[in-house]
Amino acid sequence: MNSHLFRRAALAVSVAAVLPLTLSACSSDDSSKDSASGSTASASAPASPSADDSMTMDKPFGPACSSVPKEGAGSFDGMAQDPVATAASNNKELSTLVAAVKQAGLVDTLNNAQNITVFAPTNDAFSKIPKADLDALLANKAELTKVLTYHVVGEKLTPKQLEKGSFDTLEKSKVTTAGSGMEYTVNDSSKVVCGNVPTANATVYIVDTVLMPPK
Numbered sequence: 001m002n003s004h005l006f007r008r009a010a011l012a013v014s015v016a017a018v019l020p021l022t023l024s025a026c027s028s029d030d031s032s033k034d035s036a037s038g039s040t041a042s043a044s045a046p047a048s049p050s051a052d053d054s055m056t057m058d059k060p061f062g063p064a065c066s067s068v069p070k071e072g073a074g075s076f077d078g079m080a081q082d083p084v085a086t087a088a089s090n091n092k093e094l095s096t097l098v099a100a101v102k103q104a105g106l107v108d109t110l111n112n113a114q115n116i117t118v119f120a121p122t123n124d125a126f127s128k129i130p131k132a133d134l135d136a137l138l139a140n141k142a143e144l145t146k147v148l149t150y151h152v153v154g155e156k157l158t159p160k161q162l163e164k165g166s167f168d169t170l171e172k173s174k175v176t177t178a179g180s181g182m183e184y185t186v187n188d189s190s191k192v193v194c195g196n197v198p199t200a201n202a203t204v205y206i207v208d209t210v211l212m213p214p215k
């Protein structure tokens with residue numbers, strides 16, 4: 001009888017010794033699984049916006065920007081070195097605007113101004129005006145000057161300011177802007193097709209429609 005009780009006691013001691021080791025191993029396995037699961041969840045979580053994303057709007061943007069040369073005087077880097085009228089003369093898409101600026105005698109005015117914004121209509125924008133009307137405008141220096149200076153604001157505007165803005169122009173009337181992201185309009189009708197283009201003395205927003213000052 002005593003021998004039987006001794007064997008039962010020994011068995012109990014053995015089980016008691018093994019059980020904590022087994023529980024510890026299970027706990028360690030679960031912890032490892034949790035850790036691995038946490039690592040997987042962390043790896044699959046979406047990355048937060050990078051610094052590059054936040055800097056996108058510091059650079060030129062818009063569909064027409066793709067037609068700008070990658071190098072040379074007409075590239076973004078080249079235009080950044082020249083005052084605005086000179087920079088525009090190196091962009092073939094702005095040749096009608098440049099001719100109009102020369103016709104109005106505004107080259108020096110624009111090149112010598114400091115910290116301005118120019119809404120620059122493309123050649124296609126000018127082609128929307130009936131030819132007879134455009135010829136008449138180009139022949140009338142006073143009216144041409146009025147139209148061209150209506151495209152110039154006396155401060156450098158950021159895309160953020162264009163989201164909902166109203167700005168005095170050199171012509172003395174206001175232009176209004178609206179939009180967000182990479183899509184903006186001026187006076188509810190003219191779309192920015194390549195925006196935030198730097199020149200030595202101005203920020204340029206190339207637009208697809210000529211802006212006409214209020215009568």
